[in-house]
Amino acid sequence: MIYQSSIQFGHKVDEVAKAEMQGVLRITNLGGTGSYLGLPESLDGSKTKVFSFVRDRLQGRTNGWTAKLLSKGRKEVMIKSVAAAVPTFVMSCFRLPKAITSKLTGAVANFWWSTNGQSGGMHWLAWEKLCCSKQVGGLGFRNIDDFNSALLAKQLWRLIEAPDSLIARVFKSRYYQNSNPMELIPSYSPSYGWRSIVSARSLVYKWLIKRLALGNLFIYGQIPGYQLNSRDQL
Template identity: 70%
Template sequence: MGITTLGGMSSYLGIPESLGGSKTKIFSFVQDRLQSRAGGWPARLLSRGGKEVMIKSVATAVPTFVMSCFRLPKTVTRKLTSAISNFWWSSSGDSRGLHWIAWDKLCDDKLEGGLGFRCLDDFNTALLAKQLWRLITVPNSLFAKVLKGRYYMHSDPLDPIKSYSPSYGWRSMVFAHSLVHKGLIKRVGSGNSILVWSDPWIPAQSPRPALRSIAHRSYAQS
């Protein structure tokens, strides 16, 4: 095929081709990129409103593409959050400043007393859930066909799938299963895929299937 150089050691679209080894070391470039970006901002010249705009429009956008493909380790997201928090509280840009309020409080909605900053862990999970939802809603895309042929040929992407040596990208999307299930609504439609007696469709403390009684079975046979 004319390939003369062994791949896997460079990056593609800003993401390393090889993800083997420590994920904290692999994704440390995201932290370096954000810190270099934040270090160049003149913190002493910006008002609180200006800092808020910079954080929401630039700082949290730096790792967005990586987080939409892979789940970042908590060590990396913690350092990213620390860099953003230091920029918010610093008055000169050279020090971390005095943190008067926990960052989690600032991530609350403005109606709840916060400033609406993004929690990077939750944002990462939401982006991965969006990719998982895309597998369900656009099954004919090349992205969905490749993953279907590799991981869920005869099942659904939301099923508990056991696969041999899955990629880190697939494991990252599987992590978002619980978030997708929280907002998932199943439409009956033609009913061909509905299993009346085994699907948990009756609302209770936890959804449960419609267990058939002996009387109902005898009536159905008669």
């Protein structure tokens, strides 16, 4: 028996099929209520409730930091090296709801503006302006929504660039058997993971480049809104 593994079934799978699958895989434990690598095994129900642990984890870091009396320069380093890293793994896999990202932004902003150990000091400047680069007057903090989109776009690009990877083969067999992940193909009851990844299509489209080969001459051009097809090279 494989005691350290668990298996989870959809609600439409009958008991006979469940028993047969468990027998073939030799997995007797049923999952879905725990977590794996810090991520919940099941994403049923409200996504705000499912991903509330990310908000709680970050707020625990900011509220527990004795560094509230640090200088602004040290707070900047701590925000960029610690606070920004807390939700990174989750955002690489799923699209966080706006309610969660706003809470994360608020927790970091309160830590930044806190004074004398008191949280929630006066916010003298909009957080969006602080997220701009230092060349234009900001501090280079990450916009959480934009960072989430960038991480998901990276996952989408990996499906295109590495079609033989395990995750690409799994998604291809389920969602785009005779196509590619950039095409808008309707699918029945897609997983939240897949919906999260394809939500970054617009960002990948924005920077998509098509290469045309004319003998030994290669012409590159950015094509706004271009729909990738299986004959194109990336």
